[in-house]
Amino acid sequence: MPPTWKNVRADFPVLHQTVHGKPLVYLDNGATSQKPRSVIDALVRYYEGYNSNVHRGLHALSMRATDAYEGARTRVARFINAADPAEIIFTRGTTEGINVVARSLAATLKPGDVVLTTEIEHHSNLIPWQQAARASGATLKYVPVLGADAEGGLDLAALDELLTPAVKVFAFTHISNTLGTINPVAEFCRRARAVGAITVIDAAQSIGHAPFDVRALGADFVSFSGHKMCGPTGIGVLYGRRALLDKLAPDETGGGMVVSVTYEDARWKPAPERFEAGTPNIADAIALGAACDYLDSLGRDQIAAHDAALSRVAMEKLSTLPGIRLIGPRVGAERSGLVSFAFADVHAHDVVTFADEDGVALRGGHHCNQPLMRKLGLTSTTRASFYAYNTEQEIDILVASLRRTLKFFGAG
Amino acid sequence: MSADLSELYQQVILDHNKRPRNRGKLPTANRVAHGDNPTCGDQCSVYLRLVPDAANGSDRIAEISFDGSGCAISQASASLMTTQVKGKSGAEVDALYQQFHEIVTTGNAPEEISDLAAFAGVHAFPARIKCATLGWHAAIEALKGGPEVTTETHTD
Ligand SMILES: Cc1ncc(COP(=O)(O)O)c(C=O)c1O
Numbered sequence: 001m002p003p004t005w006k007n008v009r010a011d012f013p014v015l016h017q018t019v020h021g022k023p024l025v026y027l028d029n030g031a032t033s034q035k036p037r038s039v040i041d042a043l044v045r046y047y048e049g050y051n052s053n054v055h056r057g058l059h060a061l062s063m064r065a066t067d068a069y070e071g072a073r074t075r076v077a078r079f080i081n082a083a084d085p086a087e088i089i090f091t092r093g094t095t096e097g098i099n100v101v102a103r104s105l106a107a108t109l110k111p112g113d114v115v116l117t118t119e120i121e122h123h124s125n126l127i128p129w130q131q132a133a134r135a136s137g138a139t140l141k142y143v144p145v146l147g148a149d150a151e152g153g154l155d156l157a158a159l160d161e162l163l164t165p166a167v168k169v170f171a172f173t174h175i176s177n178t179l180g181t182i183n184p185v186a187e188f189c190r191r192a193r194a195v196g197a198i199t200v201i202d203a204a205q206s207i208g209h210a211p212f213d214v215r216a217l218g219a220d221f222v223s224f225s226g227h228k229m230c231g232p233t234g235i236g237v238l239y240g241r242r243a244l245l246d247k248l249a250p251d252e253t254g255g256g257m258v259v260s261v262t263y264e265d266a267r268w269k270p271a272p273e274r275f276e277a278g279t280p281n282i283a284d285a286i287a288l289g290a291a292c293d294y295l296d297s298l299g300r301d302q303i304a305a306h307d308a309a310l311s312r313v314a315m316e317k318l319s320t321l322p323g324i325r326l327i328g329p330r331v332g333a334e335r336s337g338l339v340s341f342a343f344a345d346v347h348a349h350d351v352v353t354f355a356d357e358d359g360v361a362l363r364g365g366h367h368c369n370q371p372l373m374r375k376l377g378l379t380s381t382t383r384a385s386f387y388a389y390n391t392e393q394e395i396d397i398l399v400a401s402l403r404r405t406l407k408f409f410g411a412g
Numbered sequence: 413m414s415a416d417l418s419e420l421y422q423q424v425i426l427d428h429n430k431r432p433r434n435r436g437k438l439p440t441a442n443r444v445a446h447g448d449n450p451t452c453g454d455q456c457s458v459y460l461r462l463v464p465d466a467a468n469g470s471d472r473i474a475e476i477s478f479d480g481s482g483c484a485i486s487q488a489s490a491s492l493m494t495t496q497v498k499g500k501s502g503a504e505v506d507a508l509y510q511q512f513h514e515i516v517t518t519g520n521a522p523e524e525i526s527d528l529a530a531f532a533g534v535h536a537f538p539a540r541i542k543c544a545t546l547g548w549h550a551a552i553e554a555l556k557g558g559p560e561v562t563t564e565t566h567t568d
Contacts, residue, residue, distance in 0.1 A: 020414065349452055349483030349543065350421075357417050366453040379453040379481045408413070408421070409484070410430070 005298065008389045011036040015389060022359030025394045030177050030338050030385030031363055032227045033208060035291075039230055042290035046283045054282055055256060055273075069282050072289030073272070076237055079292040080222065081213040087245065089238040089275040090285050094204040095124040097223030097238030098171070100275065101200055102128035104248040105169055111137035114167045116197070118143040118154055118183075119375060120176045123368040125202040129171055138168070150179050150376060151330050159191065167197040174212075175205035178367040178381070179328030180311065180335040182206075189218045198244065204228055208295055209337060209387075210304040214239055226284060231291035235284035238275070245271035252277040303388050307337025310386040310395060314339045317399045323411055327381055338385035340367070345411040348380040354405040360398055419533030420540070421484065428488035433495050438477040443557065447480075447550030449542050454482030456490050458550040470501045473555075478547055485531075485540050490547025492527055502555040509548050516544045 009015055012034045017024050026034060046068065052061035054069045070085070077085040091097045109115070115129050119142045133140040143159050146152025154172075163170065170192040174185050185201055192199045200221040203212060208229025214222055219239070226235040240248070250257060250268055254277035259267045268274040295303065315331045318324055323344040329335040342348065348364030355362045363383045366373045373379060384398055406412030438459035447456045458478045462471040476498050478490045493512075497505045512528050515521045519536065521529035534544045 347481075347483040347487075349454070349485070349540070353420070353537065353540070354417070357414055365451065370453070373453065379455060409426070 005302070005388075008298070011038070011294075012389055013037060013040070019359040019361070020357050022357075025358075025360040025397050027384040027386065027390065027394065027398060028361045028363050029228070029387040029390075030205060030367075030383060032233070033230050033387055034389065035232065036230055036294050038294050039232065039287050039290045042287040043232065043283055046286050051283070053279055065282055068286045068289075069280065072285045075289040075292050079212075079296070080207075080237075080239060081215050082239055083215060084242055086271050087214075087239055087242050089240065089245075089272045090280050091223070091236040091238050092234055092281070093225035093227070093236035094122075094202060094223045095225075095236075097221075097236055098125050098200065098202065099128045100238060100251045101221050101223070101240070102132040102171075103251050105198065106132035106135045106138075107249060109133075109136035109138040109168055112166065113138040114162075114164070115140050115169045115171070116143065116162055116167045117141075117171045118173070119145045120150065120154065120179060120181065120369070120372055121171070121173055122177055122202065122204070123370070124204075125171055125173055125200075126371070129169075132169075141167075143172070145179075145181075145372070145375070148376070149325065149327050150181070150372070151328060151333070153181050153329070154183060156184075156187075159188075163191055163195050163197065165195045167192070167195055169200060170197045171200040171202070173202040173205070174207075175209070175336045176328065177205050177338070178340055178369040178372060178383070180338045180340060181328055182334060182336050185219070186217050193218060205336065205338075208291075208303075209300070209307055211300045214241075220244055226288040226291060229288075229291055230294055231288040232284040235281050235288050237288075240271065242271065245275070250274045250277065254278050256280075298388055304337075306388055307386050308335070310390055310392065311335050311337050311339055313392055314384060314386075314395045314398070317395060318402075321399070321402055321412075322406060327376065327378075337387065338383060340381045340383045342378055342381045343406065343411060346405060346409045348382040350409070351382045351402065351405055354408070355398070355401045358397065358401040358404070360394075360401050362398075416533065416536045420537055422530040422533060424492070424527055424530035425484060425488040428491040429484040432478075432487060432491040434477045435491065436477055436479055438475055440475060441477075443554040445550045445554035447546045447553070449482070449486070449546050452483070452543070454480070454486045454543060454546055456480035456482065456486065456547045456550050458490070458494075458547060458554045460551070460554045462555075465501060468501060470503065471555075472501050473498055473505070476551070478550070480547075482546065483540075483543050485534065486543040486546045489531060489544045490550075492530075493547045493551060496528065497551060502552075505552060505555060509552060512548060513545065516541050 050061045050064040052065040054066040073088045074085045144155045198220045203224040207224040222239040227233040257277045325342045327340045352364035441459035443460040461475040463474040465472045476494045516534040519532045
């Protein structure tokens, strides 16, 4: 039976449990999403039915595994509307994909070149560029974020000034994991193209939550993680435009990625194999294909609308709490399915511990965004992040829990 | 509220969180160390004025203060720590920390220890042990003359 919006929660086995005696309210989807039965089944089917290595066996199981693995690549290509399955490289996740691009591009950078990124990046789309700049002598620059609570989004006027022909790479996130800001990525790609800069999009927070079309965007590289889009951990995707991929040197070398090898030298296969040295993560790639099926049967446009509606309700209800500081787009403004906030007198850690008592799973901390936190004068925020299976009723449970916490600390 | 949670947030802890003792920079400090808990962003700097103790041939803490930001557990623990280690030598602080560590990891507090026993409830929340020990690590580092510690390099 194909999944429907009527029984989304029934598709996720993990949701049906109690935590500290209360029904689980899972609001930590920004960290990782839960997995539907169909994804779990795909893993079991593979391991019980045709576990085998790919691309090297001539026996029946190996051929089945190869077909399923390559089928998953084709499925992911369709999921993001890539022109060619060969543009899909399986990785461990967003972090690895960005590191591969940053290391490979670093070899093409030189002093005087500029790598441009933004002030709201996750550490995994920031440190690799620091390293690439350091290794190549290129300069790293940041598009600033506007507003005391970063409510104004990235400064587009500053972007115009920063985006000169010296910029060789422009790396930015689609959705901020800390702020909930949705960046105008199509616009960013268009402006970057105009100066000949290569675009690298961190789609970790958006890929499972909204439609994503690499060709409509004109993106050069896109990195994302399976585990935030109903897929397993340990699998991710690096999309690269074919013309660019074939020019890049491989990052890792070894088996499976070579045409011929002598004691002196080796010749690389074209993409994607040239970027997939060694036995790949076969099972999780196949299950990622199942996650694509699941999300498309719900409809990513509908998931986006559902997330945004929950965010809107959450922002309105949270804004009534005493002493709350809401970070990112203001109440009523466009935002993704996550809200991030801090209280004057109660620390995020204490909030998360109290919420946990009420069965509510939240994230408290710097969200791998230390420079941004520092800029906002914060050391941590509490984040609630939503997905297709969350409900308005769960937001009420969250708000009631927060009220109780504030009262306990004499701040309510 | 569950028994575990009320054990964790004892009155003593709430009081030190609301009215921290010895908070702020110490102008006369001759030692300072900074502690970081990178997973949650908690920070704590400890300032010491050490004076030589001729009788023992070692230094003693004449004055102490802390500042930083973090959860109630980390801030209250740092505050209480400052009240407990004042006047003590490095070896005495080490010994007291061993007792405190025992309390927060096992929940067992020896009879003779009073206020520190308030942190016994931490043991039921293993993720919070690092919060409770952050200020102590910074103080011990300052005594040793080191500039910076992170709880990631400690096994607790
Ligand atoms: C915006 C963003 N980028 C990158 C990452 C890193 O993803 P992963 O840890 O799966 O590599 C995350 C995950 O938290 C994220 O939210």
